[in-house]
Amino acid sequence: MGPHRLPRTVVPTRYDLRLAPDLATARFTGEETVAVTVHEPAGEIVLNAAELRIDRAALALEDGTTLEGSAALDGPAERCRVSFGRPVPAGRHRLRLAFEGALNDKLRGFYRSSYRGEGGQAHWLAATQFEATDARRAFPCWDEPSFKAVFACTLVVDPALTVLSNTSVAEEARDGDRKAVRFADTIPLPTYLIAFVVGNLESSAPVAVGKTPVRVWCVPGKRRLAEFGRDVAAFSLGFFEDYFGHPYPGDKLDLVAIPDFASGAMENFGLITFRETALLVDPAAATHAEQERVADVVAHENAHLWFGDVVTMSWWNGLWLKEAFATFMEMLAVDAWKPHWQRWTTFGVSRAAALLVDGLHSTRPVEFPVRAPGDAEAMFDVLTYEKGCCVLRMLEQHVGADLFRAGAHHYLERHAYGNADTGDLWAALGEASGLPIPRIMDGWIFQPGYPLLSVEREEDRLVVRQQRFTYLPSPPDGTEAAPVPWRVPVRVRSFGRDSRLSAELLDAEELRIALPPGTEAVLVNEGGHGFYRAHYAPDLLAALLDRLPVLTAIERFDLVGDCWALVLGGKMRLADYLDLTARFRGERDKNVWSLLAGSLHTLNRIIEDADRPGLAALVRDRAGPAAADLGWSARPGDDELTRQLRGDLLRLVGTLGEGAEAQRKAAEAYADPGADASVLAAAVGVLAHAGDDARYAEFEARFRSARTPQEEQRYLLALAGFRPPHLVDRTLARTLGGDVRTQDAPFVVRTLLMSPHGRGRAWAFVRANWDRMSQEYPVPGFRRMGEGLTGLATPALEREVQDFVRQRGVDLGGKTLAQYLEQLRIVVSLRQREGPALKAACAPPHT
Ligand code: BES
Ligand code: ZN
Numbered sequence: 001m002g003p004h005r006l007p008r009t010v011v012p013t014r015y016d017l018r019l020a021p022d023l024a025t026a027r028f029t030g031e032e033t034v035a036v037t038v039h040e041p042a043g044e045i046v047l048n049a050a051e052l053r054i055d056r057a058a059l060a061l062e063d064g065t066t067l068e069g070s071a072a073l074d075g076p077a078e079r080c081r082v083s084f085g086r087p088v089p090a091g092r093h094r095l096r097l098a099f100e101g102a103l104n105d106k107l108r109g110f111y112r113s114s115y116r117g118e119g120g121q122a123h124w125l126a127a128t129q130f131e132a133t134d135a136r137r138a139f140p141c142w143d144e145p146s147f148k149a150v151f152a153c154t155l156v157v158d159p160a161l162t163v164l165s166n167t168s169v170a171e172e173a174r175d176g177d178r179k180a181v182r183f184a185d186t187i188p189l190p191t192y193l194i195a196f197v198v199g200n201l202e203s204s205a206p207v208a209v210g211k212t213p214v215r216v217w218c219v220p221g222k223r224r225l226a227e228f229g230r231d232v233a234a235f236s237l238g239f240f241e242d243y244f245g246h247p248y249p250g251d252k253l254d255l256v257a258i259p260d261f262a263s264g265a266m267e268n269f270g271l272i273t274f275r276e277t278a279l280l281v282d283p284a285a286a287t288h289a290e291q292e293r294v295a296d297v298v299a300h301e302n303a304h305l306w307f308g309d310v311v312t313m314s315w316w317n318g319l320w321l322k323e324a325f326a327t328f329m330e331m332l333a334v335d336a337w338k339p340h341w342q343r344w345t346t347f348g349v350s351r352a353a354a355l356l357v358d359g360l361h362s363t364r365p366v367e368f369p370v371r372a373p374g375d376a377e378a379m380f381d382v383l384t385y386e387k388g389c390c391v392l393r394m395l396e397q398h399v400g401a402d403l404f405r406a407g408a409h410h411y412l413e414r415h416a417y418g419n420a421d422t423g424d425l426w427a428a429l430g431e432a433s434g435l436p437i438p439r440i441m442d443g444w445i446f447q448p449g450y451p452l453l454s455v456e457r458e459e460d461r462l463v464v465r466q467q468r469f470t471y472l473p474s475p476p477d478g479t480e481a482a483p484v485p486w487r488v489p490v491r492v493r494s495f496g497r498d499s500r501l502s503a504e505l506l507d508a509e510e511l512r513i514a515l516p517p518g519t520e521a522v523l524v525n526e527g528g529h530g531f532y533r534a535h536y537a538p539d540l541l542a543a544l545l546d547r548l549p550v551l552t553a554i555e556r557f558d559l560v561g562d563c564w565a566l567v568l569g570g571k572m573r574l575a576d577y578l579d580l581t582a583r584f585r586g587e588r589d590k591n592v593w594s595l596l597a598g599s600l601h602t603l604n605r606i607i608e609d610a611d612r613p614g615l616a617a618l619v620r621d622r623a624g625p626a627a628a629d630l631g632w633s634a635r636p637g638d639d640e641l642t643r644q645l646r647g648d649l650l651r652l653v654g655t656l657g658e659g660a661e662a663q664r665k666a667a668e669a670y671a672d673p674g675a676d677a678s679v680l681a682a683a684v685g686v687l688a689h690a691g692d693d694a695r696y697a698e699f700e701a702r703f704r705s706a707r708t709p710q711e712e713q714r715y716l717l718a719l720a721g722f723r724p725p726h727l728v729d730r731t732l733a734r735t736l737g738g739d740v741r742t743q744d745a746p747f748v749v750r751t752l753l754m755s756p757h758g759r760g761r762a763w764a765f766v767r768a769n770w771d772r773m774s775q776e777y778p779v780p781g782f783r784r785m786g787e788g789l790t791g792l793a794t795p796a797l798e799r800e801v802q803d804f805v806r807q808r809g810v811d812l813g814g815k816t817l818a819q820y821l822e823q824l825r826i827v828v829s830l831r832q833r834e835g836p837a838l839k840a841a842c843a844p845p846h847t
Contacts, residue, residue: 002371003077004077004371004372004373005144006046006047006048006079006142006144006147007042007046008039009038009039009040009042010036010037010038010039010042010045010046010047010088011036011037011039011142011147012034012035012036012141012142012147012149013035013036013037013092013149013150014034014035014149014150014151014152015032015033015034015035015139015141015149015150015151015152015153016032016033016034016152016154017030017031017032017139017151017152017153017154018030018031018032018153018154018155018156018180019110019138019139019153019154019155019156019196020155020156020157020178021103021110021126021155021157021196021198022103023103023112023124023125023126023158023161023198023199024124026102026103026104026112027100027101027102027103028100028101028102028103028110028126028138029098029099029100030098030099030100030101030138030139031096031097031098031099032096032097032099032139032140033094033095033096034094034095034097034141034149035092035093035094035149036092036093036094036095037091037092038088038089038090038091038092038093039090040090041087041088041089041090042087042088043083043087043088044081044082044083044084044088045059045069045081045082045083045088045095046079046080046081046082047079047080047082047140047141047142047143048078048079048080048133048135048136048140048141048142048143048144049071049073049078049079049080049099049136049140049141050075050078050109050134050136050137051101051102051104051109051137052073052080052099052100052101052136052137052139052140053099053100053101054071054073054080054097054098054099054140055098055099055100056096056097056098057069057070057071057082057095057096057097057098058095058096059082059084059088059093059094059095059096060093060094060096061088061089061091061093062091062092062093063091067084067085067086067088068084068085069082069083069084069085070082070083071097071140078133078136078143078373080140082095082097097140099139099140101137101138103126104137105742106778107129107260107261107262107742107743107778108129108134108137108262108778108779109128109129109130109134109135109136109137109138110126110127110128110137110138110196111126111127111128111129111260112124112125112126113125113126113127113199113258113259113260113261114259114260115219115259117220117221118220118221123199123200123219124199125197125198125199125200125201125219125258125259126196126197126198126199127195127196127197127198127199127256127258127260127261127273128194128195128196128197128268128273129261129262129263129266129273130191130192130193130194130195130268131192131193131266132192132316132373132376132377132379132380133192133373133376133377134192135191135192135194136191141191142191143191143192144190144191144315145190145192145312145313145314145315145316145419146190146312146314146315146419147190147191148188148189148190148312148417148418148419149188149189150185150186150187150188150189151166151185151186151189151194152182152183152184152185152186153165153166153182153183153194153196154180154181154182154183155180155181155183155196155198156175156178156179156180156181157178157179157181157198158178158179159174159177159178159179160200161198161199161200162197162198162199162200162201162217163181163196163197163198164195164196164197164198164201164217164254164256164271165183165194165195165196165197165270165271166183166186166189166193166194166195166250166268166269166270166271167183167184167185167186167250167251167252167270168183168184168251168252169181169182169183169184170182170183170184184251186269186270187249187250187269187310187417188417188418189269189309190312193267193268193269193308193309194268195266195268195271195273196271197217197256197258197271197273199219200219200220201217201218201219201220201256202217202218202219202220202222202223203215203216203217203218203223203226203254204216204217204223204226204227204230207230207234209234209237209238209241209248209253210238210241210247210248212237212248212250212251212252212253213252213253214230214233214234214237214252214253214254214255215230215252215253215254215255216229216230216233216254216255216256216257216279216280217254217255217256217257218256218257218276218279218280219257219259222257222276222280224282225280225281225282225708225709226257226279226280228281228282228283228291228294229255229274229279229280229281229294229298230255232294232295232298232299232334232337233253233255233298233302235333235337236298236299236302236303236333236334236337237253237302237305239332239333239336239337240302240303240305240306240329240333243329243332243405243408244306244408244409244412245409246306246310246409246412246413246416248305248306249310250269250270250305251270252270253270253272253302253305254270254271254272255272255274255279255298255301256271256272256273256274256279257274257275257276257278257279257280257709258273258274258275258276259276259741260741260742260743261273261274261275261276261743262743262778262779262780262781263275263380263780264278264297265278265279265297265298265300265301266301267300267301267302267304267305267308267309267326269305269309272298272301272302274297274298274301275709275743276709277290277293277294277709277710277713278293278294278297278298279294279297279298280294280708280709281294281708281709281710282707282708282710284677285677285707285708285710285711286677286708286710287643287644287647287677287678287681287710288341288640288641288643288644288678289644290677290681290710291640292334292341292343292346295334295337295338296330296334299329299330299333299334299337300326300327300329300330301326302333303325303326303329303330303333304322304326306412307321307322307325307326307329307412308322308323308326310412310416310417311411311412311415311416311417311418311419311420312418312419312420313419313420313421314419314420314421315370316370316375316376316379317367317368317369317370317379318367318420318421318422319370319376319379319380319384320366320367320384320388320422320445321420321421321422321425323380323384323385323388324366324384324385324387324388324389324391324392325388325392325408327350327385327386327388327389328388328389328392328393328396331343331344331347331389331393340639340640340641341640341641342553342641344393344554345552345553345554345557345589345591346590346591347389347393348528348554348557348558348561348591348595349591349594349595350382350385350386350389350390351386351390351528351531352557352561352595353382353386354382354383354386354387354390354531355450355531355533355561355565356382356565356823357381357382357383357387357819357823358383358387358448358449358450359449359450359469359470359471359565359569360470360471360472360819360822360823361470361472361474361475361480361822362815362818362819362821362822363383363448363449363815363819364383364448364814364815365445365446365447365448366383366384366387366388366391366444366445366446367422367445367446368814374811374813374814375813375814377779377780377783377813377814378783378812378813378814378815378816379814380780381814381816387531388445390531391441391444391445391531393529394444394489394529394530394531395429395437395440395441397489397527397529398440398489398505399429399432399433399435400433403432403433404429404432404433406432406433407425407428407429407430407431407432407433408428408429409432410428410429410431410432411424411425411428411429414428422445423438426438426441439487440487440505441487443483443484443485443486443487444486444531447483447484448483449468449469449470449483450468450469450486450531450532450533451466451467451468451469451483451485451486451488451532451533452466452467452468452469452532452533452534452535453465453466453488453490453506453524453525453532453533453534453535454466454467454535454537455522455524455534455535455536455537455540456537456540457515457522457537457539457540460514460515460517460519461512461513461514461515462492462494462512462513462514462515462522463510463511463512464490464492464506464510464511464512464513464524465509465510465511466485466486466488466506466509466510466532467509468483469532469533469565469569470569471565471568471569471570471822471826472569472822472825472826472829485506485507485508485509486506486532487505487506487507488505488506488507488530488532489503489504489505489506489529489530490503490504490505490506490511490524490525490530491503491524491525491526491527491529491530492504492513492522492523492524492526493522493523493526494515494516494519494521494522494523495519495520495521495522495523495543495547495550496516496517496518496519496520496521497516497517497518497519498516498517498518500516501526520543521540521543521544521546521547522540522543522544523544523551523555525555525558526555527552527554527555528552528554528555528557528558533558533561533562533565533566534558534562535562535566535571541563544559545559545580545583548583548584548586553589553591553592554591556584556587556589556592557589557591557592557595560580560581560584560592560595560596560599561595563577563580564577564595564599567599567830567834568826568827568830569826570829570833573834573837574830574834574837574838574841575837575840575841577599578618578841581596581599581600581622582621582622584596584622585622585625585626586625586626587626588626588629588642588645589645590641590644590645590648593623593626593645593648593649593652594648596622596623597623597648597652597656600615600618600619600622600652600656601656602793602827602830603615603838604656604756605754605756605791605793605827606793606794606827606828606830606831606834606835606838607838607839607842608835608839609756610843611838611839611842611843612756612842613658613842614841614842614843615656615838615842616656616657616658617842618841618842619652619653619656619657620653620657620658620659623649623652623653623657624653624657624659626645626649627646627649627650627652627653627659627662630642630645630646630649631646632646632650632662632665632668632669632679633669633675633676633679634646634676634678634679643676643677643678643679644678646676646678646679646682647676647678647679647681647682648678648682650662650665650666650679650682650683650686651682651685651686654666654682654683654685654686654689654690655685655686655689655721662686663686663687663689663690665683666682666683666686666687667683667687669683670683670684670687681714684699684714684715684718685718685721687699687718688718688719688720688721688722689721689722689723691721691722691727692724693724693727695722696719696722696727696730699715699718699719700715700719702715703715703716703719713744716740716744716748717747717748717751719731719734719748720748720751720752720755720758721751721755723757723758725761728752728757728758728761728762729761729765731748731752731758732749732752732761732762732765734748735748735749735773736769736772736773736776738776742776742777742778742781743778743781745776745777745781746773746777746781746782746784746785747781747784747785749762749765749766749773749785749788750784750785750787750788751788752788753766753785753788753789753791753792754788754790754791755791759788759791759792759797760797762788763792763797763800763801766785766788767800767804770804770808770810773785779813782812783812783813783816786812786816786817786820787820789801789820789821789824790820790823790824790827792824793824793827793828793831794828794831795828795831795832798824798825798828801821801824802821805817805821
């Protein structure tokens with residue numbers, strides 16, 4: 001089992017837990033009685049604890065005798081061993097522990113968050129974040145997902161404060177000058193889903209979904225921002241009850257916005273916690289992307305109430321079972337809530353992110369061994385979430401939506417209130433569909449990577465061959481195992497005299513498909529649900545590019561994405577890709593544009609400074625027509641996606657494209673109180689890009705006085721867009737010492753590392769402050785900051801990064817660092833390979 005797994009000889013069934021936090025002194029005391037089943041006589045009881053002091057331990061045996069115990073903490077193992085002077089007999093006993101600890105400022109375990117009131121005074125709030133392995137910082141426990149137990153929690157707090165936990169209040173009593181609030185028993189839950197929030201909170205009016213009251217909570221003054229989140233919460237809760245055919249088993253559902261929060265949100269049963277930007281929003285002042293974010297996060301966490309909370313993965317290697325499924329359900333729910341948002345098309349952006357990381361040699365299978373806590377944290381990545389969701393979507397499309405849903409229902413019913421593994425999901429889906437699910441799916445979940453389908457035509461037949469796609473050539477040492485062929489659902493549309501759709505499962509190296517007579521072009525991955533890339537022979541690519549208007553947005557998206565990946569992988573020439581982008585001047589889908597913009601930003605990171613004006617001209621040439629067509633301000637009747645696209649184009653042309661008119665218009669929009677939110681958000685970015693000291697001071701003041709979380713974030717990230725070196729330094733200085741919240745600071749640093757104007761100084765700053773940052777920033781934020789290393793795309797900076805991480809023995813958990821370094825290697829080799837072609841395309845400047 002290894003040093004990080006607890007023995008299963010002693011198993012908890014119920015915790016009666018009492019915690020008394022003191023916000024002013026940032027300390028808490030606690031007592032617990034844990035009902036345990038001892039399966040065989042044990043020399044001692046071993047459980048998890050970290051950063052706690054254990055003051056007393058006793059064991060009440062089922063025969064009525066009580067044994068006094070002593071607890072020894074093992075810091076590095078995050079465990080405590082309780083011994084009683086004699087072996088513990090088998091049976092059902094009660095373990096009593098008294099302990100104390102600190103409310104920390106690391107946004108994990110039981111921690112303290114702060115905010116300023118309307119009058120500027122500072123206030124405290126206490127909250128918890130236990131996933132993956134931090135419940136042990138709040139109370140001694142069996143901190144592994146398969147030790148599910150019933151929790152009966154009591155919190156002893158200042159009577160003026162609100163206290164929330166997983167269930168509703170069962171009883172409230174005075175306790176000296178404090179109040180003791182006892183919450184109703186929970187369903188059996190793993191420790192990582194337990195939560196408490198204590199503070200001066202206000203809530204929206206509850207809405208009832210069936211029998212469940214749903215409320216949104218926030219710090220005082222923000223209630224007007226709670227309605228949108230509550231609406232999507234109520235909708236998605238009902239949607240999931242219906243989809244799963246299993247009512248939500250909690251007695252209430254609270255969603256709370258916490259001013260300091262490490263990740264985006266956390267699905268504690270009955271008490272979901274969020275960072276403010278992921279829950280509170282003013283739909284009239286927010287962009288489409290900002291509203292979509294709230295809808296996504298709320299729907300995702302609600303989906304976990306079933307996938308994760310009712311049925312829990314047995315161990316962290318199976319994290320995808322809940323995270324991929326919640327991501328998938330999030331898409332279904334948001335798509336049902338706002339069909340005109342076309343959520344599954346926008347999901348292409350997530351698929352592209354997964355295809356990027358999964359094209360690395362340093363990728364990993366979706367299901368992957370986990371031992372230490374750091375490895376569990378590292379599982380929360382694009383492979384678990386986005387790749388996992390992609391392969392679920394591919395499977396759903398393959399078996400059919402109804403049978404897939406029936407399989408999900410079986411799985412839930414069979415494992416409700418327990419734990420499950422991937423094999424259990426396969427079994428349920430297999431029974432529902434009658435298909436050999438493991439045969440189809442194992443390659444996608446248990447082996448790394450995905451296939452590149454090369455597509456050629458041999459007269460009246462299409463020949464499709466699969467091989468693993470990677471950007472960099474395989475290591476010559478043969479360390480990489482050859483993949484077993486993936487079972488690839490291939491949907492081919494042929495264009496010509498008869499258009500035809502054929503759906504087949506490619507389950508060998510090669511597939512031959514007869515084409516109808518008169519076929520002029522073919523598209524593989526029709527509908528865009530497949531998790532693979534296509535590499536068309538030149539004649540087939542040319543024929544497809546002639547038919548862009550008849551492809552759907554997601555199909556055009558995949559076409560651009562696959563071609564760009566082939567450029568990064570050295571299988572297509574950059575010059576050809578730049579020609580291809582010229583075919584997209586008429587493109588009006590925001591996702592396709594975000595992909596095009598992303599590739600242009602990457603080129604901006606590898607281009608020589610002298611050639612930058614030429615790249616700017618190229619950007620104006622490509623994006624200018626669409627920007628001009630949409631205009632600079634919203635028009636009545638524009639849908640939300642058009643508004644978002646207008647903002648995105650304005651930002652692209654005004655920053656990377658250095659468009660003088662866009663920059664002028666940005667200043668106008670910024671001064672216009674009636675400007676559309678998407679235009680305004682883009683204008684802020686454009687003005688920062690062109691901004692001086694006075695603008696910087698103004699944006700800083702706007703950041704501090706922002707009226708919504710989104711506005712605050714917009715102005716904060718805009719500070720990283722100012723280019724004068726002394727302003728870059730000023731922004732960097734804000735990222736340490738608590739001036740900017742530690743939940744946000746890593747993202748500011750990351751933005752600077754990714755920018756050509758800021759990266760040199762940001763890298764020097766990060767190097768000098770690495771240890772301090774790793775202590776100050778919450779773990780997920782610090783890891784995300786590291787992603788900025790992929791922007792240091794010059795050979796000299798790359799060498800410095802490699803030397804630094806080697807000398808310092810940097811470890812970001814799992815394969816995270818190796819993935820960042822490989823991404824950096826890919827862009828630096830692109831620079832070395834295609835530098836001359838890029839120069840030729842960008843100098844002399846276009847006019
Ligand atoms: N279970 C996670 C929260 C989490 C993330 C815990 C990382 C521990 C480490 C939650 O359900 C989640 O996935 N949150 C996402 C947002 C979601 C919409 C993808 C997040 O926090 O980014
Ligand atoms: Zn999740």
